[in-house]
Amino acid sequence: MTGLRRLLLRLLSLPDGSVRAADQAAPADRHGPFVTVRIVTTVEIGQARRVFDGARETETIMQACLSTVxxxxxxxxxxALMQKLRALLESSAGMAGLRSLHCTVPSMTPVRNLTGVIGAGIEERANIDLTINHDHIVEIDQRHIAEAEVIVHTEH
Structure with a gap:
């Protein structure tokens, strides 16, 4: 998610700290717009792929996923900022940035206007959901057979 947040920050030309994880409190001194990013769901596609590296004694499991962000x-x-983001993700710079993260965005929802009354004023707010195609990768160490626990049962 960090890479995606950095890409959105760069594409939108926002100041540092303006694109953050959704679970962080709003900045107290915010003077301009800010953007939050949150994974909502992840669905695995097909069977995971496994690759064993004997030299490093690791196994890598790669699972293709579709995540809603x-x-x-x-x-x-x-x-307007969310409309701009939709267009920027379709630009050459946006697609190159997604490729560098090894993912694609096969679909996006329309921009939703969520502006409403907050306290004594109106807060402008908008949302889009991105469907992101990516691999979830987990690398685990493979123990030597000499380190494995062996239990022997004998029958009498």
Whole structure:
């Protein structure tokens, strides 16, 4: 998710710290718009692939996944910012950035305007959901057979 947040920050030309994980509190001194990113769901596609590396004694498990990622913008022109993001993800720079993260965005929802009354004022807010195609990769150590626990049962 860190790589995706960095890509969105770069594409939207926002100041550092303006694209953050959704589980962080809003900045107290926010002067401009900010964006949050959260994985909502992940669905595995097909069977996982396994690769054993004998030299490093590791096994790598790769599972193709489709994840739904919710991206929300807060602040002035939040709706326009999310519309801009949809276009930027389709640009050459956006697609190159996604390729560098080894993922694609096969679909996006329409931009939703979530502006509403918060406290004594109105908060501009907008959202899109991205469907991201990516691999979830886990690498585990393979223990030597000499380290394995062996239990022997004898029958009388």
């Amino acid at each position: 919710s991206v929300q913008a807060f602040g002035t022109n939040a709706y």
